[in-house]
Amino acid sequence: MIELRRATTDDADWLVELYTADDVDPFLSPRNPRTREAMLERLAVDPEDGGVMLIVVDGARAGAMSFDRTSKPNRIAHLGALAVHPDFRGRRIADEAARIFQRHLIFDLGYHRLEMACYGFNERAIAHAERAGWVREGVKRKAYNLRGEWQDAVQFAVVREDLDSST
Numbered sequence: 001m002i003e004l005r006r007a008t009t010d011d012a013d014w015l016v017e018l019y020t021a022d023d024v025d026p027f028l029s030p031r032n033p034r035t036r037e038a039m040l041e042r043l044a045v046d047p048e049d050g051g052v053m054l055i056v057v058d059g060a061r062a063g064a065m066s067f068d069r070t071s072k073p074n075r076i077a078h079l080g081a082l083a084v085h086p087d088f089r090g091r092r093i094a095d096e097a098a099r100i101f102q103r104h105l106i107f108d109l110g111y112h113r114l115e116m117a118c119y120g121f122n123e124r125a126i127a128h129a130e131r132a133g134w135v136r137e138g139v140k141r142k143a144y145n146l147r148g149e150w151q152d153a154v155q156f157a158v159v160r161e162d163l164d165s166s167t
Helices: 009-019 036-043 093-108 123-131 160-164
Strands: 002-006 050-057 060-071 076-084 113-119 135-146 149-159
Touching: 002 093, 009 036, 009 050, 009 060, 009 076, 036 050, 050 076, 050 093, 060 093, 076 093, 093 113, 093 123, 093 160, 113 123, 113 135, 123 149, 149 160
Parallel strands: 076 113
Antiparallel strands: 002 050, 050 060, 060 076, 113 149, 135 149
16 A cells, blocks of 8 residues: 655755665755755755655655645645665556545645656656656656756646646
């Protein structure tokens, strides 16, 4: 069974280890915390403004994702930092967790629009987004300087109506 729960300070070291893994780090934004101190600061964010959510499978930490409110009046949140621990990959856990997260943010927390972007070279993330119900909105060309190279960002969004009509 897949569940989401808000990450706590007790999860900080596990999250840093996940986000700094060689097969995760290159795909995350440089903004994401990669030290214990930065992670503790991230976990201290007001819950209405954002936070880190753990993906929990049968009671075990399996991954994480985060969100930040980007517009209070327009009820928009930006999602990111999705990572799944190697022990749980290949089972589409991230797809189900993303759908649960979308519904939680929209129906429980009252957001209207959720946005996310992934690097244009990250084919796995793009395929995941499409499987999880994100609507592709376009590409921001050469939007992010990642380790000295400009990268495209593929933009996705979900609005309340997308979920109202889904099963």
